[in-house]
Amino acid sequence: MNPNQLKSDLDERLEDVIAASGEREDGRLEFVLADRADLPDAVSRIRDAGVTHLITITGVDGGEEIEVLYHFLKYGEYDGGDLSEGIELTLRAIVPKGDPTIGTITDQIPAAGLYERELMDMLGVEVPDHPNPEKLLLPDDYDGGPPLRAENLEVTD
Amino acid sequence: MSEKASGTEIPVGPQHPSLKEPANFTLTVDGEVITGAQMKLSYNHRGIEQAVLSKSYIEAIYLLERICGICSHAHTSAFTQGVEELLDLEVPPRARYIRTLIGELERIHSHMLWLGVAGHEIGFDTLWQYAWRDREIVMDLLEEITGNRVHYSINTIGGVREDLTDEHCETILEGMDDLAERIDFYQETVPNEETVRMRCEDVGVVPEDLAREYCAVGAVGRASGVPTDVRKDAPYAAYDDVDFDVITDDRGDLLARTVVRIGEIAQAIRIIRQVAKRIPEGDLKASAKPPQALLAQVPEDDVVSRYEAPRGELIHYVRADGTDTPARVHIRVPTLANWPTVVESLKGSYIADTPIVVAGIDPCISCTSRIGVETDGNHGGENAFDLDELREYGIEWYDDRSDVERPSLDGDERTVSGGTRGDRA
Numbered sequence: 001m002n003p004n005q006l007k008s009d010l011d012e013r014l015e016d017v018i019a020a021s022g023e024r025e026d027g028r029l030e031f032v033l034a035d036r037a038d039l040p041d042a043v044s045r046i047r048d049a050g051v052t053h054l055i056t057i058t059g060v061d062g063g064e065e066i067e068v069l070y071h072f073l074k075y076g077e078y079d080g081g082d083l084s085e086g087i088e089l090t091l092r093a094i095v096p097k098g099d100p101t102i103g104t105i106t107d108q109i110p111a112a113g114l115y116e117r118e119l120m121d122m123l124g125v126e127v128p129d130h131p132n133p134e135k136l137l138l139p140d141d142y143d144g145g146p147p148l149r150a151e152n153l154e155v156t157d
Numbered sequence: 158m159s160e161k162a163s164g165t166e167i168p169v170g171p172q173h174p175s176l177k178e179p180a181n182f183t184l185t186v187d188g189e190v191i192t193g194a195q196m197k198l199s200y201n202h203r204g205i206e207q208a209v210l211s212k213s214y215i216e217a218i219y220l221l222e223r224i225c226g227i228c229s230h231a232h233t234s235a236f237t238q239g240v241e242e243l244l245d246l247e248v249p250p251r252a253r254y255i256r257t258l259i260g261e262l263e264r265i266h267s268h269m270l271w272l273g274v275a276g277h278e279i280g281f282d283t284l285w286q287y288a289w290r291d292r293e294i295v296m297d298l299l300e301e302i303t304g305n306r307v308h309y310s311i312n313t314i315g316g317v318r319e320d321l322t323d324e325h326c327e328t329i330l331e332g333m334d335d336l337a338e339r340i341d342f343y344q345e346t347v348p349n350e351e352t353v354r355m356r357c358e359d360v361g362v363v364p365e366d367l368a369r370e371y372c373a374v375g376a377v378g379r380a381s382g383v384p385t386d387v388r389k390d391a392p393y394a395a396y397d398d399v400d401f402d403v404i405t406d407d408r409g410d411l412l413a414r415t416v417v418r419i420g421e422i423a424q425a426i427r428i429i430r431q432v433a434k435r436i437p438e439g440d441l442k443a444s445a446k447p448p449q450a451l452l453a454q455v456p457e458d459d460v461v462s463r464y465e466a467p468r469g470e471l472i473h474y475v476r477a478d479g480t481d482t483p484a485r486v487h488i489r490v491p492t493l494a495n496w497p498t499v500v501e502s503l504k505g506s507y508i509a510d511t512p513i514v515v516a517g518i519d520p521c522i523s524c525t526s527r528i529g530v531e532t533d534g535n536h537g538g539e540n541a542f543d544l545d546e547l548r549e550y551g552i553e554w555y556d557d558r559s560d561v562e563r564p565s566l567d568g569d570e571r572t573v574s575g576g577t578r579g580d581r582a
Contacts, residue, residue: 026242026460028461052369052372053369053372053385054372055372055461055463055470055472055489055494056472056474056487056489056493056494058474058485058487059487060476060484060485060487061485069474071461071472071474073385073390075383075384075385075390076384076385076389076390078384078403078405081402081403081404082389082402082403083384083385083386083389083390083403084389084390085389085390085391085392086385086390086391088391088461088463090461109370109372110370110371110497111370111371111372111494111497113497114493114496114497115489115493118493122206134197135199136198136199137198137199137202137525138199138202139199139200139202140199147204147206147207148206148207148485152207153207153210
């Protein structure tokens, strides 16, 4: 399956939950969620399409809102030492700063557990249903606010 | 018995029997068997993802290189390849070959280092000393080519900073001949050696479905029958020009991880020989423009850059806002992706196997908790230090220590109290 075929397959599966989709020059596919509440549903449909490897979750402070990017990989085919090219895919969810929460996908993909904790630490996007929402990277007594929020990036030295 | 867990908890770490870096595992045990495990990583946050946002793309290379002393080339390659993609720069073939060469030498040094550590963790210090002695072959080569043993600083945006001479290629091929002989020896002996088998066979098993569920990467995934390798599934540098195999194993235990890593060293030697023999002539950089001119052209865009680091898939996500500094750099290191498999495979293991099970994924805490260079001391809470405070704290701590009366085995004149140790006035 090439990126183009996967894109049309996913366009069909995700038709009612995405606002936009595209294919980048390097072959990476991008889907933008219309409503962040559909995230678990969209992830489950992506998994149904055979894309099961979650690479990571990236949070980006975009000023007015926070973007949360879910990076996936569709494995290449393996044949006796040789491996064909895989396909990268990004699912983008938009989270308003006024209500920075997003649903968990750890129940579907256990690997997401650590990445969601990193997202809570660094960007302050809460994941209410997370099974273990403790700090992952920051010290327990850290009280300085999410380090990667724009308001905490001012350097005063 | 197993249904009624005893609930005894044993804290392992943060100062740890198997790692020189801080991580804590809280093990719930029933007799000698571990029934549950929880992990804690937040001891050494360095804030690199925050600090990099105040650096230009060129300066960022040197900061990101310092995320890790073992896979430093992996971080700079992932980052520069991402920025090159943003700039739409075509890296010349000679530079791509040199990047491949350094990357594979680094993979050998990392895997040999791991083999030594693994030997040490299972009480087989002969293997440790052998592996680290043979690792010097690649360390010397890296130093000869780049001038450094650890931070090679060979990558720059659009290419590499150092050329490879014909003499270098000769030395590399000679070094590979010596090393290949040693790797043949390890491939023959390590999996059949009684000590290694007793400590590694069926220990720390990660079955394939678990590896897939937890999205394991690198040698850990491949040893559990999940064939992923960025060098093949999204070829970068010169990997689509060289022949090599992706080594897998379906047993998923520590022995499988050992066998896969030694196999990968053999494949790395194969790649390095091809590179040293076939490296094309040509430029080292994509553009003769000064770096400042390149940085002025970075568009508003984002890029996902993946790299097969020695420990597995590494990703750098770079968001550019049209200025010469990045708007966001997110780094997912392979150790973070593989941690959950450690927690799972500890369950059911014996307490005594904890060090080797933890070391089995080749963990790097320096990579994992990379993310509070504390710039002004305002954000971090009461235990955050800037560099001067940390230095002062350290000096005071050692001064105070010298006031404590401690027992001595060698008679009164050697007691520390009142002595000169720690006296810095």
